[in-house]
Amino acid sequence: MWLFICTEILLFGGLFLLYSMYRYKHPQAFHAASLELNRFDGTLNTAILISSSLTVALAIHFLRQDRRRQAMGFLALTLLAGAAFLVVKGFEWAEKFRHGLFPNSLVLLARDKGQILYFGLYFMMTGLHALHVLIGLGVLSAVLILINRSRVTAGRPVLLENSGLYWHLVDIIWIFLFPLFYLIT
Amino acid sequence: MKGKANHGGAGPRTYLLVWAGLLALTAATVTVASLQIGRAAVGVALAIAAVKSTLVLLYFMHLRWEKRLLIKLAIPITLVTLAIFIGLTYTDVLRR
Numbered sequence: 699m700w701l702f703i704c705t706e707i708l709l710f711g712g713l714f715l716l717y718s719m720y721r722y723k724h725p726q727a728f729h730a731a732s733l734e735l736n737r738f739d740g741t742l743n744t745a746i747l748i749s750s751s752l753t754v755a756l757a758i759h760f761l762r763q764d765r766r767r768q769a770m771g772f773l774a775l776t777l778l779a780g781a782a783f784l785v786v787k788g789f790e791w792a793e794k795f796r797h798g799l800f801p802n803s804l805v806l807l808a809r810d811k812g813q814i815l816y817f818g819l820y821f822m823m824t825g826l827h828a829l830h831v832l833i834g835l836g837v838l839s840a841v842l843i844l845i846n847r848s849r850v851t852a853g854r855p856v857l858l859e860n861s862g863l864y865w866h867l868v869d870i871i872w873i874f875l876f877p878l879f880y881l882i883t
Numbered sequence: 884m885k886g887k888a889n890h891g892g893a894g895p896r897t898y899l900l901v902w903a904g905l906l907a908l909t910a911a912t913v914t915v916a917s918l919q920i921g922r923a924a925v926g927v928a929l930a931i932a933a934v935k936s937t938l939v940l941l942y943f944m945h946l947r948w949e950k951r952l953l954i955k956l957a958i959p960i961t962l963v964t965l966a967i968f969i970g971l972t973y974t975d976v977l978r979r
Contacts, residue, residue, distance in 0.1 A: 700954050700957045700958075701957070703957070703958075704957055704958070704960075704961040707958075707961050707962070707965065708961065708964070708965060711965040711968070711969075712968075715968060715969050715972055718969070719972070719976050722976065737913070741909065741913055744909050745906060745909060748902065748905045748906060748909065749902065751902075751905075751939060751943050752898055752899070752901075752902040752943070754943075755893075755898050755942075755943045756895060756898060759893070759894065759895060759898070862943075862944075863944055866939050866940075866943050866944050869939060869943075870935075870936045870939050870940070873932050873935045873936055873939070874929075874932050874936070876909075876912075876932075877912050877916070877928035877929070877931070877932055878928070881912065881913065881916035881924075881928055882916075883916050883919065883920070883921075883924040
């Protein structure tokens with residue numbers, strides 16, 4: 699699992715490198731474009747994802763103590779939070795689309811190069827991250843079912859632990875995406 | 884697997900404290916962004932993000948209690964690799 703996490707860090711690391719180069723080249727355009735993002739939604743999603751990291755950590759804690767019901771409860775809360783994150787993200791993207799802002803749109807192509815690059819990176823990186831959230835939700839749902847069927851237990855918690863690690867990774871990636879896209883001054 | 888004590892000294896109390904710390908740091912990073920501190924802002928934002936990630940890695944991901952050396956070092960090694968990539972790329976970008 700840790701090896702996989704390292705490959706994921708390098709995957710997003712490459713994109714962050716690309717981001718930093720373009721931001722270095724087009725600082726004004728990046729600032730102007732970032733003002734169009736909804737800072738409140740971004741902050742809300744950060745809080746949601748951090749809280750979901752807490753609930754999955756608690757789920758692992760309770761499963762190890764063989765308190766299955768609490769473990770399942772906190773895992774269900776994690777799933778809810780993850781879904782809420784995607785809903786907020788969906789509204790955010792929908793609003794951008796309504797304003798004609800999506801990759802290759804005429805509105806976007808009429809803007810200067812820095813802004814095109816910014817929104818390209820924004821959709822690419824938050825999209826890839828959202829895909830990770832979606833996969834995480836799938837994996838955690840499967841683990842919830844397996845706990846219910848007593849296939850994942852206090853004596854065999856590894857599946858929950860590893861999916862938890864993956865979920866925390868998704869949280870960490872967002873911790874960097876948030877200030878870099880929403881808070882450019 | 885060598886039993887509970889070995890695997891996570893953390894209890895719900897520690898997790899709640901870490902969570903509160905993470906939320907406080909999020910508030911801090913948003914506040915700093917609304918102050919006009921110019922070029923230092925990127926540095927501050929990245930520093931706060933680094934502290935938050937470290938908290939998640941050490942406590943939520945239990946690296947603080949990890950005994951296996953290779954797993955302890957996995958993330959630092961990855962970050963050094965990434966730093967080398969970024970550093971080498973910038974030797975080019977900055978001189979164009």
